[in-house]
Amino acid sequence: MSNLAKALKAIRKSIWVYHLNSGSCNACDIEVLDALTPYFDVERFGVKLVGSPRHADVILLTGPITRESLPKVVRAIRAMPRPRLILALGSCGVGGGIWWDSYSTTGGFKKLEDILRENGVEIDRVVYVPGCPVRPEAIIYGILLLLGAVEQKSKRVEVYASES
Amino acid sequence: MVKLSIAKILQIALKAGRVTRKYPSEQPLLTPEFRGAIRIDPTKCWGCGACVRVCPPNALTLTPKDKVATLEYFVGRCIFCGMCAEVCPANAITVTKEFELSSTSIEDLKSGVVHRLVRCSSCGELIWTEAELRATVKSSPISEEYITLCPKCRKLKFGKAAMLGRGGSSE
Numbered sequence A: 001m002s003n004l005a006k007a008l009k010a011i012r013k014s015i016w017v018y019h020l021n022s023g024s025c026n027a028c029d030i031e032v033l034d035a036l037t038p039y040f041d042v043e044r045f046g047v048k049l050v051g052s053p054r055h056a057d058v059i060l061l062t063g064p065i066t067r068e069s070l071p072k073v074v075r076a077i078r079a080m081p082r083p084r085l086i087l088a089l090g091s092c093g094v095g096g097g098i099w100w101d102s103y104s105t106t107g108g109f110k111k112l113e114d115i116l117r118e119n120g121v122e123i124d125r126v127v128y129v130p131g132c133p134v135r136p137e138a139i140i141y142g143i144l145l146l147l148g149a150v151e152q153k154s155k156r157v158e159v160y161a162s163e164s
Numbered sequence B: 001m002v003k004l005s006i007a008k009i010l011q012i013a014l015k016a017g018r019v020t021r022k023y024p025s026e027q028p029l030l031t032p033e034f035r036g037a038i039r040i041d042p043t044k045c046w047g048c049g050a051c052v053r054v055c056p057p058n059a060l061t062l063t064p065k066d067k068v069a070t071l072e073y074f075v076g077r078c079i080f081c082g083m084c085a086e087v088c089p090a091n092a093i094t095v096t097k098e099f100e101l102s103s104t105s106i107e108d109l110k111s112g113v114v115h116r117l118v119r120c121s122s123c124g125e126l127i128w129t130e131a132e133l134r135a136t137v138k139s140s141p142i143s144e145e146y147i148t149l150c151p152k153c154r155k156l157k158f159g160k161a162a163m164l165g166r167g168g169s170s171e
């Protein structure tokens, strides 16, 4: 069993999350808070919100990572203990959303990952959760996927336009 | 802050009952208005690119490469506005209620419809997709002789034919 698998098994029933807003429009943040209310009650899965990335297993990253927030995001992620798990939330977090090619944003997690690598910060696992905003259920599904409790449904498909 | 006694809290809790939704073992709470990921029907799509032009975050792209053009949908950038479904002339796009789209790799969030391109029968330039050609033949009475030409060759041919006073026919 690899180190990552061992670590994932260890945190399986107590996942501490840290909510990191990197310039989102706030809708995704509202949905994160919604997921934490008794209505969806993520404590069923042992998920607990913590106030510092040093205590966190998972970072809930919302927003397209604006230029202003980029150094802070890198510092917060560097402060996390290993394994570093990230949930990139919303179209902004996944692909930059409608700001993907703007000069003032980094444009989604893929590009942030490269910047992190350049700075020597390794990420152990990342789950992309599309949605604008993400539903609380989608966040729960993302966390379960991160832990390997559910099967991934999305798959790359390429089909030819048919003849008829 | 008002301090509540345990008895009072219990009373409130019993009155409210269980509110927690048991997702994922229970069905999610989807309203009729909810918009999820879109689905492109490859049997209907023409590859016209109207959806590509209207999509606000460029989640849809149409890229020609060699003899095919791929209409790619990147759900990770889609904002679920439904504008592509509204604008599609072939009604090929449906807005589904799918939201469990999480993935561990960004490639799995992309899907594509591949269209074969048609060459101009005169100059050999790639002009449009096979599906769009079929749809156009079906819906407008464009002469068979002109259908496989690019706009430039079509103009040339029509000009020649008009000069010879033969209307739309060639030779």
Ligand code: SF4
Residues within 6 Å of the ligand: A024, A025, A026, A027, A028, A062, A063, A064, A089, A090, A091, A092, A093, A097, A131, A132, A133, A134
């Ligand atoms: S994904 Fe949509 S809802 Fe979420 S922060 Fe970006 S724009 Fe706002």
Ligand code: SF4
Residues within 6 Å of the ligand: B040, B044, B045, B046, B047, B048, B049, B050, B051, B052, B071, B087, B088, B089, B090, B091, B092, B093
């Ligand atoms: S037919 Fe509809 S789905 Fe296909 S390219 Fe045109 S607008 Fe897009």
Ligand code: SF4
Residues within 6 Å of the ligand: B038, B054, B055, B056, B057, B058, B059, B060, B077, B078, B079, B080, B081, B082, B083, B084, B085
């Ligand atoms: S729903 Fe909106 S954002 Fe998504 S592909 Fe269609 S037009 Fe683009």
